[in-house]
Amino acid sequence: MLDFTEHNLTDAVVDRFGACENPRLKQIVQAITRHAHAFVKEVELTQEEWVEAIDFLTKTGHMCDDRRQEFILLSDVFGVSMLVDAINHRMPEGTTETTVLGPFYLGEHKLTANGATLVSEEEGDPIFIEGTIKAPSGSPIVDAVIDMWHTDAEGLYDAQKPELHGAPKMRAQFKSDAQGRFWFKSVVPSSYPIPNDGPVGKLLDATKRHYMRPAHIHFHISAPGYETLVTHVFLAGDPWLESDAVFGVKKSLIADLTKSNASHYPDNTPAPKSWDLLHYDFGLKPAKNS
Numbered sequence: 001m002l003d004f005t006e007h008n009l010t011d012a013v014v015d016r017f018g019a020c021e022n023p024r025l026k027q028i029v030q031a032i033t034r035h036a037h038a039f040v041k042e043v044e045l046t047q048e049e050w051v052e053a054i055d056f057l058t059k060t061g062h063m064c065d066d067r068r069q070e071f072i073l074l075s076d077v078f079g080v081s082m083l084v085d086a087i088n089h090r091m092p093e094g095t096t097e098t099t100v101l102g103p104f105y106l107g108e109h110k111l112t113a114n115g116a117t118l119v120s121e122e123e124g125d126p127i128f129i130e131g132t133i134k135a136p137s138g139s140p141i142v143d144a145v146i147d148m149w150h151t152d153a154e155g156l157y158d159a160q161k162p163e164l165h166g167a168p169k170m171r172a173q174f175k176s177d178a179q180g181r182f183w184f185k186s187v188v189p190s191s192y193p194i195p196n197d198g199p200v201g202k203l204l205d206a207t208k209r210h211y212m213r214p215a216h217i218h219f220h221i222s223a224p225g226y227e228t229l230v231t232h233v234f235l236a237g238d239p240w241l242e243s244d245a246v247f248g249v250k251k252s253l254i255a256d257l258t259k260s261n262a263s264h265y266p267d268n269t270p271a272p273k274s275w276d277l278l279h280y281d282f283g284l285k286p287a288k289n290s
C-alpha cells in the first residue's frame with residue numbers, strides 16, 4: 001500500500017505488526033501504535049515539538065547509569081509507576097497496600113539484630129520503630145525478612161552522602177521474631193526532593209510542579225509462601241502528603257508518631273529525654289501457588 005495519510009496510517013502500522021507470533025507482544029505494540037498516533041493527532045504535534053521530544057528522551061537516556069535511572073523517574077512523575085503498581089497489586093482485606101520501590105533500594109541489606117540503633121540520637125529526633133508482620137488471618141509471620149531504608153533528618157539517603165563512602169546507614173535488614181515482631185531505633189526521616197538535576201527536573205520546572213516527597217520509611221518484606229511486599233510508611237502531618245511528586249501516598253500507609261518522655265524504649269533500653277514511637281503492622285498476601 002502507498003499514499004499513507006493521517007487517516008489510514010494508524011491502521012497500516014497496526015496491520016504491519018499483525019504477523020507477530022507472540023500474542024502479548026503483538027497486543028502491546030499494536031496498542032502503543034494506536035495510543036501514540038491518537039496522542040499526535042490530539043495535540044497536533046508540530047515538527048519542532050517532535051524534535052524537542054526526541055532530544056528530551058535522548059537526554060533522559062544519557063542521564064542514566066548504574067546509580068541513576070532517569071527513565072524510572074520519568075515514569076514516576078507521570079504516575080505510570082504507581083499505575084503499574086496499582087493494577088498489579090489489588091490487595092485483599094488484611095494485607096498492606098503497596099507503593100513505589102524508588103531508586104534507593106540497594107538489594108538485600110545487612111542482617112541486623114532487632115533493637116539496633118541505626119542512627120545516633122544526636123543526628124536527629126530519636127524514633128523507635130516497631131511493627132508486626134502478619135498473615136491476612138492476623139496470625140504472626142515468623143522469620144519474615146524486613147529490608148528498610150529511609151533518609152536522614154535532612155532528607156538525604158546514605159547513597160546521596162559521599163562522606164559515607166558507600167557504607168550503609170539508615171538502611172538495614174531485620175527478621176521478625178517468634179511473635180512476628182521487629183523493632184529498631186533511628187531518627188525521624190525528613191521529606192525530600194526527588195533527583196531534579198536532569199531532564200525530569202527541567203520538565204517539572206517548566207510545568208510548575210514541585211519535586212517533594214513526604215517523609216517516609218521504605219519497607220521490602222518477604223517471607224516464604226507470601227508475595228513480597230514493597231511499600232512505605234508515611235509520617236502523618238507531613239505537608240507534602242497531599243501532593244507527593246510521584247503519587248505514591250495511600251491513606252492506609254500514613255502512621256502517627258506518638259511523642260513520649262518515658263525513660264525507656266518499649267524494648268526496655270534507656271531512651272533520651274523525648275522520642276517518638278512509630279508502630280505499624282504489615283499484612284502479607286499469600287503467594288498464588290502456596
Ligand code: BEZ
Pocket residue numbers: 073076100101102103104194195213246
Ligand atoms: C523514593 O522514595 O526513594 C523515590 C521514589 C521515586 C522517585 C524518587 C525517589
Ligand code: FE
Pocket residue numbers: 102104213216218
Ligand atoms: Fe524514599
